[in-house]
Amino acid sequence: MTIAPHSDALASQVFCDLTVVDVSGSVATSYASKLFADYGASVINVEPPEGFRTRRLKPMLSSGDSAMHGYLHTNKYSVLASRSLFQDEPVASQADLVIFDPEHLPNTDYLTDIAINTCAVSWYGLTGRYSSFKGSNAAVHALSGLMRGIGTVEGPPVIPPGYQAQMIGGLSAFNGALGHLLAQRLGNLKTPFELDASILEANMCFTDLGAINAYNENPLPPRMGINRFPPTYPLGIWPCKDGWLGVTNLTPGQWKAFCQLLDLAHFADIELFQSSVSRLESSDILEPEILQALARHSAEDLFYRGQAMRIPLARVPTMEELFTVDQYVSRNAFSQVQIGDETFAAPSTPFRLFAAPPHFGGPVAALGAHTQQWDGAP
Amino acid sequence: MSRPVRPLEGLRIVDLSMGWAGPLATRNLADMGAQVIKVESCERFDWWRSWEATEEWIADNGAEKSPQYLYVNRNKQDITLDLEHPVGRELLLKLVATADALVENYSGGVLPKLKLDYPQLKKVNPELVMVSMPAFGSTGPWSEFRAYGSTVEHSSGLPHLVGDPDQAPTMQHVAFGDAVGGLNGTAAVLTALWHKQRTGEGQFVDLSQVECLFPLAAPGILHQSVHGQTPQRFGNAHPDHAPHGVYPCHGDDAWAVIQVTEETQWLQLQAIIPALLEFGDLDERLAKREVIDACIGAWTQQRTASEVMQTLQAVGVTAAKLNNGQELLDEPHLKDRAYLQWLERDHVGLQPHPSAPFRTAEEPIPITSPAPTLGQHNHAILVDLLGLSTDELQQLEQQGVVGTKPRMPSGKSAT
Numbered sequence: 001m002t003i004a005p006h007s008d009a010l011a012s013q014v015f016c017d018l019t020v021v022d023v024s025g026s027v028a029t030s031y032a033s034k035l036f037a038d039y040g041a042s043v044i045n046v047e048p049p050e051g052f053r054t055r056r057l058k059p060m061l062s063s064g065d066s067a068m069h070g071y072l073h074t075n076k077y078s079v080l081a082s083r084s085l086f087q088d089e090p091v092a093s094q095a096d097l098v099i100f101d102p103e104h105l106p107n108t109d110y111l112t113d114i115a116i117n118t119c120a121v122s123w124y125g126l127t128g129r130y131s132s133f134k135g136s137n138a139a140v141h142a143l144s145g146l147m148r149g150i151g152t153v154e155g156p157p158v159i160p161p162g163y164q165a166q167m168i169g170g171l172s173a174f175n176g177a178l179g180h181l182l183a184q185r186l187g188n189l190k191t192p193f194e195l196d197a198s199i200l201e202a203n204m205c206f207t208d209l210g211a212i213n214a215y216n217e218n219p220l221p222p223r224m225g226i227n228r229f230p231p232t233y234p235l236g237i238w239p240c241k242d243g244w245l246g247v248t249n250l251t252p253g254q255w256k257a258f259c260q261l262l263d264l265a266h267f268a269d270i271e272l273f274q275s276s277v278s279r280l281e282s283s284d285i286l287e288p289e290i291l292q293a294l295a296r297h298s299a300e301d302l303f304y305r306g307q308a309m310r311i312p313l314a315r316v317p318t319m320e321e322l323f324t325v326d327q328y329v330s331r332n333a334f335s336q337v338q339i340g341d342e343t344f345a346a347p348s349t350p351f352r353l354f355a356a357p358p359h360f361g362g363p364v365a366a367l368g369a370h371t372q373q374w375d376g377a378p
Numbered sequence: 379m380s381r382p383v384r385p386l387e388g389l390r391i392v393d394l395s396m397g398w399a400g401p402l403a404t405r406n407l408a409d410m411g412a413q414v415i416k417v418e419s420c421e422r423f424d425w426w427r428s429w430e431a432t433e434e435w436i437a438d439n440g441a442e443k444s445p446q447y448l449y450v451n452r453n454k455q456d457i458t459l460d461l462e463h464p465v466g467r468e469l470l471l472k473l474v475a476t477a478d479a480l481v482e483n484y485s486g487g488v489l490p491k492l493k494l495d496y497p498q499l500k501k502v503n504p505e506l507v508m509v510s511m512p513a514f515g516s517t518g519p520w521s522e523f524r525a526y527g528s529t530v531e532h533s534s535g536l537p538h539l540v541g542d543p544d545q546a547p548t549m550q551h552v553a554f555g556d557a558v559g560g561l562n563g564t565a566a567v568l569t570a571l572w573h574k575q576r577t578g579e580g581q582f583v584d585l586s587q588v589e590c591l592f593p594l595a596a597p598g599i600l601h602q603s604v605h606g607q608t609p610q611r612f613g614n615a616h617p618d619h620a621p622h623g624v625y626p627c628h629g630d631d632a633w634a635v636i637q638v639t640e641e642t643q644w645l646q647l648q649a650i651i652p653a654l655l656e657f658g659d660l661d662e663r664l665a666k667r668e669v670i671d672a673c674i675g676a677w678t679q680q681r682t683a684s685e686v687m688q689t690l691q692a693v694g695v696t697a698a699k700l701n702n703g704q705e706l707l708d709e710p711h712l713k714d715r716a717y718l719q720w721l722e723r724d725h726v727g728l729q730p731h732p733s734a735p736f737r738t739a740e741e742p743i744p745i746t747s748p749a750p751t752l753g754q755h756n757h758a759i760l761v762d763l764l765g766l767s768t769d770e771l772q773q774l775e776q777q778g779v780v781g782t783k784p785r786m787p788s789g790k791s792a793t
Binding site: 014031060061124135136144149150155156157163173178193197216245310312316318328350351354 | 383384385445449509515517519526531534536540541545554561566568570571572573585589592593598599600601602605607611620623626637639668684697701702705709711712714715726729732733734735
């Protein structure tokens with residue numbers, strides 16, 4: 001069903017027949033519903049009087065509005081919550097899916113009462129001994145095992161910045177919710193579903209293999225230092241004459257080509273160095289010469305010459321450089337978000353349906369902008 | 379909560395992907411009940427089985443023992459087809475004609491060379507959804523550039539946001555881009571399948587694995603866009619909150635995260651660590667964060683990471699122990715949720731499998747089968763589904779078009 005497409009153009013978009021309601025506005029729920037909105041769903045934010053928490057996340061525009069909120073909430077409606085909105089003429093009752101964060105919406109009985117599809121996106125899941133624990137992005141990265149491998153040998157391990165765990169959790173919740181909505185269309189599921197999406201379990205995608213390797217008596221070694229991870233060497237981000245080069249060498253062929261690129265031919269055919277693991281064990285021998293060789297070249301030059309030789313090298317762009325990289329410019333990897341009179345660039349949707357493309361950027365609704373018209377066109 | 383369901387039962391996905399990202403994308407679909415048919419060849423087998431294959435490795439059945447291959451290919455079927463052979467190509471086209479979607483992550487140029495790119499596949503199945511997952515996307519000047527998950531992380535700029543300002547841009551994982559690309563690949567297939575279900579229209583879907591990381595770097599990207607400057611790195615500190623960090627605990631390489639983001643949490647922390655009573659409001663805490671961190675560290679070092687977490691969480695302070703791989707196997711919360719499921723498989727015995735990170739019941743979505751062996755389902759797919767005779771299958775085996783054992787590529791050169 002749909003409540004009110006924003007425009008005629010939206011009516012042909014992938015999710016034009018879907019209405020999604022976000023009643024919590026965590027980064028995770030916002031990112032899950034953003035993916036629906038990017039492809040044309042009517043996404044209704046039901047916000048408390050002070051607005052979703054995302055409205056207070058940095059960076060802030062000169063107007064005082066949050067750019068992070070803007071990025072997460074383009075092309076959505078904003079409706080101010082009221083008791084009557086939920087219980088008398090509930091927005092939720094017309095939705096195909098209600099997404100919520102149980103930490104900030106403890107009473108969801110009314111959702112069960114109206115038999116609606118729901119997706120709870122919580123830090124640790126709805127069950128289990130940590131289900132009522134305080135969560136955070138860092139806590140998830142800690143428990144998932146990701147953080148243990150980042151940083152110097154002596155520690156402390158490094159906290160991944162920003163809202164990465166919630167982004168992964170939101171993406172995973174989107175997958176689960178869309179899979180189950182599709183199940184209803186396919187006839188595989190004939191009743192409303194209550195999805196329990198765990199941000200912790202979503203982030204285990206990075207570290208499950210570490211647990212499996214440990215079970216198989218091949219545990220990962222302790223933290224090996226910044227930018228050093230088994231079983232690959234050379235691997236890392238190293239300084240060149242004028243910038244940072246990302247290096248990954250896995251196969252014998254890549255190693256030979258890398259040695260040729262850096263004029264280190266004397267290493268190329270040594271049997272010991274044909275194995276990635278052996279190279280890692282010999283890094284004390286290899287690294288000084290690799291660093292010296294890199295310092296003689298520009299990162300840009302090595303990157304293009306290396307890729308021509310089929311070596312997976314990378315420029316490691318700063319945030320400033322990101323906006324000028326040819327590849328990203330040519331693909332509109334960043335698009336314009338508008339809040340009031342201000343605009344800024346934000347990441348575009350990373351997957352593109354050719355026959356039914358997503359929005360690229362768009363406007364952001366002011367708090368409660370659609371409260372009066374929630375059941376009609378904005 | 380209801381019983382677990384297999385939401386995508388009845389959908390057929392052809393999986394031409396290898397490594398981590400693509401197979402993870404299709405594994406997520408298989409976990410939800412889709413029939414995922416993985417296509418390898420005896421010479422061009424999934425490099426996730428090994429990127430350093432040798433004759434000894436083949437003789438030892440190494441192709442069937444790789445943990446990383448096993449865990450991203452469970453719940454799938456596997457056939458072998460030499461796509462450079464006309465019959466192999468023809469059989470793939472017959473399979474594609476029956477499929478709802480196809481996922482691939484070959485290097486740019488491989489499928490066009492085999493005449494198996496989207497325009498060719500669309501001829502046999504106009505309603506096909508095809509998701510292509512190259513590192514940099516299928517358009518633009520870098521569309522054929524090579525990358526691993528690490529290269530994807532490098533190229534995203536994310537390392538410039540991680541760690542201490544006096545250190546090199548900092549990676550978070552050996553192959554960070556793979557897992558994120560895989561999750562987005564699943565999202566891409568599902569979105570296109572929704573469109574197909576609604577309209578009957580198939581299409582090509584282009585996914586750039588590097589662009590999949592930009593949302594994770596969003597705070598830095600937005601900061602640059604809004605303020606015109608690259609944001610400062612703070613290491614484990616937080617510009618607006620204190621205390622906030624990773625603290626040493628009792629034991630070898632044992633750590634716990636502690637974060638105070640609300641005044642009530644600070645009061646609770648002071649009650650537990652009396653040495654903190656001399657510090658006051660947020661401004662003072664931000665100014666004296668190093669002294670405060672030392673006080674907290676002195677307290678945490680007397681306790682295990684688990685004790686730190688339990689003690690602080692009991693009073694509402696955000697805290698978590700830092701697990702490693704072994705500890706994940708024993709993690710009580712994950713055990714409560716039956717997160718790891720255990721399946722027997724030939725060559726490796728009992729193996730743990732992480733569940734899908736969402737569920738509609740107390741128990742996770744059940745994992746029904748371990749990863750297939752190479753070509754395990756040749757008969758089921760090529761004979762039972764596509765109509766080859768058993769004699770024809772045997773003939774193709776003799777010709778090396780199909781098979782169940784890997785071979786070193788003729789004129790082998792490392793990829």
